Amino acid sequence: MNNRPIGFFDSGLGGLTCIPHLMKALPEEKIIYFGDTARTPYGSKAVSTIKSFSIEIADFLVKQDVKMIVIACNTVSATSLEDLRHRFPQIPIIGIIEPAAVKTAAVSDNYNKIGIIGTKVTIKSEIYEKQIKKLNPEQKIFSAACPAFVPLIEEGIIDNDIMNMTIKYYLDDFINNNTIDTLVLGCTHYPLIRKNIEKIYPDLKIIDPSEIVIPTIVEQLELNNLIADVPNYENMFYASDLSENFMNMIDRIFENSGLKVKFKSFDL
Ligand code: DGL
Numbered sequence: 001m002n003n004r005p006i007g008f009f010d011s012g013l014g015g016l017t018c019i020p021h022l023m024k025a026l027p028e029e030k031i032i033y034f035g036d037t038a039r040t041p042y043g044s045k046a047v048s049t050i051k052s053f054s055i056e057i058a059d060f061l062v063k064q065d066v067k068m069i070v071i072a073c074n075t076v077s078a079t080s081l082e083d084l085r086h087r088f089p090q091i092p093i094i095g096i097i098e099p100a101a102v103k104t105a106a107v108s109d110n111y112n113k114i115g116i117i118g119t120k121v122t123i124k125s126e127i128y129e130k131q132i133k134k135l136n137p138e139q140k141i142f143s144a145a146c147p148a149f150v151p152l153i154e155e156g157i158i159d160n161d162i163m164n165m166t167i168k169y170y171l172d173d174f175i176n177n178n179t180i181d182t183l184v185l186g187c188t189h190y191p192l193i194r195k196n197i198e199k200i201y202p203d204l205k206i207i208d209p210s211e212i213v214i215p216t217i218v219e220q221l222e223l224n225n226l227i228a229d230v231p232n233y234e235n236m237f238y239a240s241d242l243s244e245n246f247m248n249m250i251d252r253i254f255e256n257s258g259l260k261v262k263f264k265s266f267d268l
Contacts, residue, residue, distance in 0.1 A: 002226040005030040005236070006217070007061030008072045009054075012040035012154050013249045014189030015072025017210040018096075019235075020253065025214050026221070030232040032064050033072075034266070038240035041150040042075045043119020043187070050121065054080040056268045058088055060238075067226045069093045070217060074118050074186050074209065078125040092220050096188065099216040100209030101131035104184055107207070108139065113179050116143040117170070118186030119150065128186055142178040146170040146187075153189045156245050158196070167196055175201060182207060192249075238266040 006022070008015050012035050019031060034057050036042070042050050054076045061069055069091060071077045071084070077095035085093050108114060116128045123145040132139050148166050157163055174180065184207045185191055191210050198206065221227050239246045242265035250263070 001229045002067050003030070003228045003230045004065055004067040005032045006221075007032050007034070007058075007064065007066035007069045009034040009057045009061065009069070009076075010036070010073040010188055011042035011053075011075065012037045012150070012189070013246055014150070014153070014187060014192070015210075016250060016253050017188050017191040018070065018072045018213060021211045021214045022217060025218055026227070028228040028230065028232050029221075030228065031235040032061060032066055033235070033237045034060060035237070035239045035246060036268075037154070037243055037246050038267075040154055041119065041147075042073065043121050043145075043150060044147055045121070047079045047121065050076060051080045051083055054084060055087060058084050058093075060266070060268060062088060062091065066091070068217070068221065068224075070213065071095050072188050072210070072213075074122045074188060078122045078127045092224055092226075094213065094217055094220060096209050096213045097127055097186075098131060100184060100186075100207065100212045101128055102135065103212045104128075104182070104207055105132045105135035105139065108136075108182055110136070110138045110140070112140070112182050114139060114141045115174060115178065115180035115183045116141060116186045117146050117183065117190065118143070120145040120147050122186055128184060142174065142180060144170060144174045149193065150187065150189050153192050154245060156248060158192060163193060164196055164200065167193065167200055171197070171201070175204070181205060185209065192253075234262060236262050236264065238264050240266060240268060
C-alpha cells in the first residue's frame, strides 16, 4: 500500500481527460497534474524540445514525491517515454499509446479500416501503426494530423460551428476516402470534442486512449504494491500558465464529480 500521489502531465489541459476515468476506477488515489499551458501545443515542436520539456516536468513531479508518472500525452509518449524511463528508473512511468494500440488490435480485424488522428509529431512517428501492426501485420491503418484541434480546445472553442467546421475540414475526406470505421483519438485533448465527432459521424466506432490507459495504471500500481488505502481529500492541479481557460476546463471536465481541486501556477 502507498498513499503518495500519482503524477499526470500533458502539454496543456488534454491530459485532464484521463482523470475522471482514474477516479472512477481508484477513488482513493491522490493526483498531482501538471499542464504545460504556457508552452502548449507540443505537437508541432521539435522532438528535442518535447524531450527537454518532458524531463523538466517529470523532474518537478518526482520532487512532489509521486509514486508513479502517467504521461497523459500522446506526443510525449511517442517521443520521450524511453528517455524518461531511463532518466527516472526508480519510478514506474506509463505511456498512453501502448495500451491503446493493444486494445485497437484486439477489437478490430482485417475488415476494419482504422483511422488514427493526432498531432503532427505523433502522426509522423507512426507509433500507433508500428505497435498495432506488430500485433496484426495485415491491419489497414490510415492516419491524419489535425494540428488546429489543440489550440482551439485550449481556447475553449468546442461547442460551436468553428470546431465542427474544423472537424469536417480534417476528417470528411479522410474518413470517406478511406472508408474508416474505427477512429483512435490519438491526442488526449480530443475526447473533449468526442461528442462533436460522434454527432457528425454517428457510425464511427471511437477508441479513446485516455480511458484505455486506466487498467494499465491499475495493473502497474498493483504489481508494484502502490495502491492507496487512505481516502484522498484533495487533488492538486498545476499549470505553467494558470489561465482562465484551464480552470474553466477543469470545471467542465469534473462537473458533478464531487472532486475537490486546488490550482497553482508553477513556472518550471
Ligand atoms: N494532448 C497532447 C497529446 O496527446 C498534446 C497536444 C499538443 O500539445 O500538441 O498529444
